[in-house]
Amino acid sequence: MRAQSSATAPTRIAVTAPARTTTAGTLQAALGVVAFSLTFPATAWGLEGFSPWALIAARTVLAAVIAGGCLLALRVPLPGRRHWPGLAVVAAGVVVGFPLLSTLALQTSTTAHAAVVVGLLPLTTALCSALRMGTRPSRTFWTxxxxxxxxxxxxxxxxxxxxLTAADLYLFGALLVCAAGYTEGGRLARLMPGWQVIAWALVLCLPLAVPAAAVALAYEPVRLTAHSVAGLVWVAAGSQFLGLVLWYRGMAAIGIPRASQLQLAQPLLTLVWSVLLLGEHLTVAAPVTAAAVLVCIAVTQRARS
Known part of the structure; x- marks a missing residue:
């Protein structure tokens, strides 16, 4: 009897472990989406006191300092040489490209409008994943x-x-570079801890971000207010570091296509924040879109690759 129970124990563990991993990965990716949903309102706050260039440079420096401090405190060794090209793609797309283009768009666009355009990011990411990694989601997933x-x-x-406006063009460009960064980051997160992916990508940008921040802050007017400081702190520590740490960990656990579909909820969350934090007004179409998007999320999460 003892031999029987000891033989069945490993089978029980093998069956439940993947379920736990999937649940934890989905939760982490979802928390990352919540963090991202605050990015546009926080950016709008930051633009009350900083120019677009100063805000982007300062947020990158602040996030890189946080990331570098974590790497040093934990004595994380340098990534292998083969990982640096992928980290450069993450840095170019997620650390520099998307924040810069979306911030430029928010000079003339409302956060609500920007949020719904960026709602195309899940599909763009899934397409990049299929091209880069050869993933083949099911027809139900794609539908x-x-x-x-x-x-x-x-x-x-x-x-x-x-x-379409100039802001829309900025946002479409942001979609492309961000999808490439997400895809490459999700691939790297299978080879190293997810938080290290974004941490090294941020550190990689530091030599350029420091002089850029010095020049921008010296030559462009800065007006420090509670909103502008809070916005800068959130886009740096919350969106640029913590949110991406959770996001990459989630993508590594449940796969890039499925994780990307969780972002379909991000525009609706951002709409809520835009009302609560910025006083923007929603149209009647918002709850209809919300219902359609949530149904699509449920279907994609059940569809098998």
Missing amino acids: AALVGAAAVVAFAVQQSGGA
């Missing part, structure tokens, strides 16, 4: 993803009156 993206596009077009 749900396309429906969710269509709902987001329809909402965005309705909000902008049917015409």
Whole structure:
């Protein structure tokens, strides 16, 4: 009897471990999405006291200092030489490209409009993943993803009156570079801890970010207020570091295509924050879009690759 119970124990562990990993990965990716949903409102706050260039440079320096401090405190060794090209892609897309282009867009766009346009990021990330890593999600997955993206596009077009603006072009560019950074970061997160991926990407940007911040802060007007300081702190520590740590850990656990679909909820969360924090007004279309997006999320999470 003892031999029997000892033989069955490993089977029970093998069956439950993947479920725990999937649940934990989904939770981490979801928390990352919550952190990201505050990025645009926090950026709008930051722009009350900083120019776009000063805000981007300062947030990168602050986030890199936090990341570098963690790496030093834990005595993390340098990544292998083969990982640096991938880290450069993460740095270019997630640390520099997306924050810069989205911040430029928010000079003339509302956070609500920017949020719904960036709602296309899950589909863009899934496409980049398929091209870069050879993933083959099911037809059900792609159908749900396309429906969710269509709902987001329809909402965005309705909000902008049917015409694309310069801000939209900035946002579409931000989608492409961010999707590339997410895909490469998700791949690297399978080879090293997820927090180290974004930490090293941030440190990689430090030699450029420090002089850029010095020049921007010296030559562009700065008006420190509670909002501008809080916005800077959040986009640096919350969005740029903590949110990406959770996001990459989640992607490594549940896969890039599935994790990317959780971001379909991000525009709706950002709309809520835009009302609560910025006083923007939602249209009647918001709850309809929210319902369609949440259904798509449920379908993509159940669809098997």
